[in-house]
Amino acid sequence: MSAATTVQRPPRERRATRGRTRYHRSEVAWGAAFVAPAIVLFAVMGVYTIGYGVSLSFATWNGFTPNWTWVGLHNYADLLWASPTYAPVVHQAALNTLWVMIAVPILTVLVSFPLALLLNSVGRMRTVLRSVYFLPYVTAGIAVYFAWQYILEPDGAINLLLRSLGLGSLQQPQGFLGNPSTALPTLIVVTVWSSVPVSMLLYLAGLQSVDSTLIEAAQIDGAGWWRITRNVLWPLLKPITGIIVLLNLRDSLQGFQTFLIMTNGGPGNHTNVLGLEAYRLAFLSQLSPTLGLSSALGWLLFIAAVILAVITQRAMRRAT
Structure with a gap:
């Protein structure tokens, strides 16, 4: 038998490992599901608002017209x-x-x-x-x-x-x-x-x-x-x-x-x-x-x- 031969794990151990992996993935999925609303809310109210404000600082707008006028710096x-x-x-x-x-x-x-x-x-x-x-x-x-x-x-x-x-x-x-x-x-x-x-x-x-x-x-x-x-x-x-x-x-x-x-x-x-x-x-x-x-x-x-x-x-x- 060569040195590169791998040791096969028992079927019971392989099933236990797959079960732990599925459980871990399930935990990650549930955690992501609970965190997703907060992330979406932050993305809408935070990232989008910040980007909107930065863009507005390079434009002129009176708050009513649908279009901005880009003026740069x-x-x-x-x-x-x-x-x-x-x-x-x-x-x-x-x-x-x-x-x-x-x-x-x-x-x-x-x-x-x-x-x-x-x-x-x-x-x-x-x-x-x-x-x-x-x-x-x-x-x-x-x-x-x-x-x-x-x-x-x-x-x-x-x-x-x-x-x-x-x-x-x-x-x-x-x-x-x-x-x-x-x-x-x-x-x-x-x-x-x-x-x-x-x-x-x-x-x-x-x-x-x-x-x-x-x-x-x-x-x-x-x-x-x-x-x-x-x-x-x-x-x-x-x-x-x-x-x-x-x-x-x-x-x-x-x-x-x-x-x-x-x-x-x-x-x-x-x-x-x-x-x-x-x-x-x-x-x-x-x-x-x-x-x-x-x-x-x-x-x-x-x-x-x-x-x-x-x-x-x-x-x-x-x-x-």
């Missing part, structure tokens, strides 16, 4: 430099967005981290205070923004409070949202107020997961509260800080609900941001057709968000 050029109508507005919106992207993450960290330290040091009232601080996040956004409008108007609560404290020189007769010099900073404060709850809870979860022996060792070495916070707790919470910064950068770059409801970009485009400008081009522009411009601006925002995510991720890796 002209939409992107008009938004960035070519059009004297759209480019200056986009540049102003980009500058406002940049200010928001710088101020909101920094202020959110500066407010939420001390609040988390305070809540972590509280014993009995921690649950109640945590619920109180988290209330702005779970409250209906539109109702809250209208309440802020009422507070910030010329006869609102803030002007009344300043008047009662003898700080009448700080009042805004046209309201904090009607003054070009105070409108954008005011909206930044409102945005920070709405983003602090989640950031505070993230910091609080991080503080509660810190090994208590590290703090005890620092106390034994004579470190006070400030040095423990700066040299022990803050370095351990750097990954959480990176996540908070990234989330706020994303919301600052793409979010516009606060600006739409409270000012709609006014006064005089002083609070117009890129997300709001894309919305206005799509639904509020009197110049037709601008849906292609809106789609192009949306994809520019997407590219900027991806770049920011990559930069932030690399910065976090270097920090850790």
Whole structure:
């Protein structure tokens, strides 16, 4: 018998192998049948929508006519430099967005981290205070923004409070949202107020997961509260800080609900941001057709968000 002769398996073993193979194929078929609706839904609502949006960014369309007009990269050029109508507005919106992207993450960290330290040091009232601080996040956004409008108007609560404290020189007769010099900073404060709850809870979860022996060792070495916070707790919470910064950068770059409801970009485009400008081009522009411009601006925002995510991720890796 040659060495190449194969050993024949018993018939019972061959039948068992074929049975396992059929069973495996049956499992795969049933799994594919259950997953197929989700895949089809994603293909229709996801892939098709994305492709549709990309195609629209290279065309002009008013949303009603059956045909598009293909213009190539002209939409992107008009938004960035070519059009004297759209480019200056986009540049102003980009500058406002940049200010928001710088101020909101920094202020959110500066407010939420001390609040988390305070809540972590509280014993009995921690649950109640945590619920109180988290209330702005779970409250209906539109109702809250209208309440802020009422507070910030010329006869609102803030002007009344300043008047009662003898700080009448700080009042805004046209309201904090009607003054070009105070409108954008005011909206930044409102945005920070709405983003602090989640950031505070993230910091609080991080503080509660810190090994208590590290703090005890620092106390034994004579470190006070400030040095423990700066040299022990803050370095351990750097990954959480990176996540908070990234989330706020994303919301600052793409979010516009606060600006739409409270000012709609006014006064005089002083609070117009890129997300709001894309919305206005799509639904509020009197110049037709601008849906292609809106789609192009949306994809520019997407590219900027991806770049920011990559930069932030690399910065976090270097920090850790």
